[in-house]
Amino acid sequence: MADTTMPNVMAANPSHSNTNAGPMDSAAPGALPVEPNEEPDIAETWTSLSFTWAGKTLSLELAESDRVFDLKAALMTLTNVPPERQKILGLVKGKLPPDQERISDLKIAAGRKFTLIGTPAGDEIKDPSELESLPDVINDLDVDVADNPLAAAAYKNDQRNIRKVKEATAKLQINIINPLRDGKRLLVLDIDYTILDTKPLTSGSLPPAECARPYLHEFLEAIYPYYDICIWSQTSWIWLEAKLVELGMIGSTRNYQVMLDKTCMFTVFTERNGQPYTHSVKALQIIWNHFSQFTAKNTIHVDDLSRNFALNPNEGLKIHAFKNAHTEQALADRELEKLARYLIHIASVSDFGTLKHKDWKHVLRGLPRP
Numbered sequence: 001m002a003d004t005t006m007p008n009v010m011a012a013n014p015s016h017s018n019t020n021a022g023p024m025d026s027a028a029p030g031a032l033p034v035e036p037n038e039e040p041d042i043a044e045t046w047t048s049l050s051f052t053w054a055g056k057t058l059s060l061e062l063a064e065s066d067r068v069f070d071l072k073a074a075l076m077t078l079t080n081v082p083p084e085r086q087k088i089l090g091l092v093k094g095k096l097p098p099d100q101e102r103i104s105d106l107k108i109a110a111g112r113k114f115t116l117i118g119t120p121a122g123d124e125i126k127d128p129s130e131l132e133s134l135p136d137v138i139n140d141l142d143v144d145v146a147d148n149p150l151a152a153a154a155y156k157n158d159q160r161n162i163r164k165v166k167e168a169t170a171k172l173q174i175n176i177i178n179p180l181r182d183g184k185r186l187l188v189l190d191i192d193y194t195i196l197d198t199k200p201l202t203s204g205s206l207p208p209a210e211c212a213r214p215y216l217h218e219f220l221e222a223i224y225p226y227y228d229i230c231i232w233s234q235t236s237w238i239w240l241e242a243k244l245v246e247l248g249m250i251g252s253t254r255n256y257q258v259m260l261d262k263t264c265m266f267t268v269f270t271e272r273n274g275q276p277y278t279h280s281v282k283a284l285q286i287i288w289n290h291f292s293q294f295t296a297k298n299t300i301h302v303d304d305l306s307r308n309f310a311l312n313p314n315e316g317l318k319i320h321a322f323k324n325a326h327t328e329q330a331l332a333d334r335e336l337e338k339l340a341r342y343l344i345h346i347a348s349v350s351d352f353g354t355l356k357h358k359d360w361k362h363v364l365r366g367l368p369r370p
Contacts, residue, residue: 044159045063047062048110048111049113060075063163065158065163067099068096072086086116088115089114090115092106164266165266181228185352187301188300189231189302190308195336196216197322206325209247213335214331216247265281282303297353301316303318318358320335322335
């Protein structure tokens, strides 16, 4: 029987503390003991390096499965010099290879020393007119591996990706405000261009209520009896929280289960049309590692970008992007109304792995209208 009580709130993120909640421990209500359902550990070879920057000598370690991208990220962590400003001298002969190149292919000797030149973020001189006042999420080229088993396997079996999931799992801190409910499915829901038009909301050109996709609150209230809801956005925690408050999704009588920050996402590497392609992913295993009651059998991820499903293509349902919220076409949008009917229809299925969410609209056409 469906649970019709009001939604509760649980916030999850690595960098934001909630004054109304304490950190999760092993006895927290609704959180089962963490028994990660992960790939077994595979021994990796690590390389220790040292470098000089701004008169300081610093050191770092890189795994052979890491990429040049990870080297630059580690250097930024240590120095706050953004990758685009990093000039790395003496690490390899000639020009540093592109970001997707593996560290193992660079043939770097252990103990290798190099020099980093670059100005930390915030120390540069900027004209005020050049400053960006508001963040935005760029919805650029997409990639879909749902119908490409070889590509999906390459993502899943990549040793670096396996390690990144474990690192993100260890980094994530959970604050439980109210317990999860027994027997519910899990809906992982994107925000930007999925349930709202991000651009006018962050710029302030439209009131928050007018940026929301039509049927938003009705959609969430319709599915809540069947699903715990995880909000997962690419934007930073500050903007994520602000968006949800402005939309009335938190801090009011309408509250939902989980919120995750983009720091739980990580970058992966592949090819698109024969060219190197880099993008971020939302790895559901991070959630499953913290809440063992959720698995591939009872989790569905709704997003407007297929590439976010790269590590979990079978659990992904792509919804068309919601933009230009002020137009007549946007006001006539009924995507969430349709999605609610589909999610309620499949809620009783014991194993979501038997479904093909890519055909959700075809399935919907066969259902009786309410």
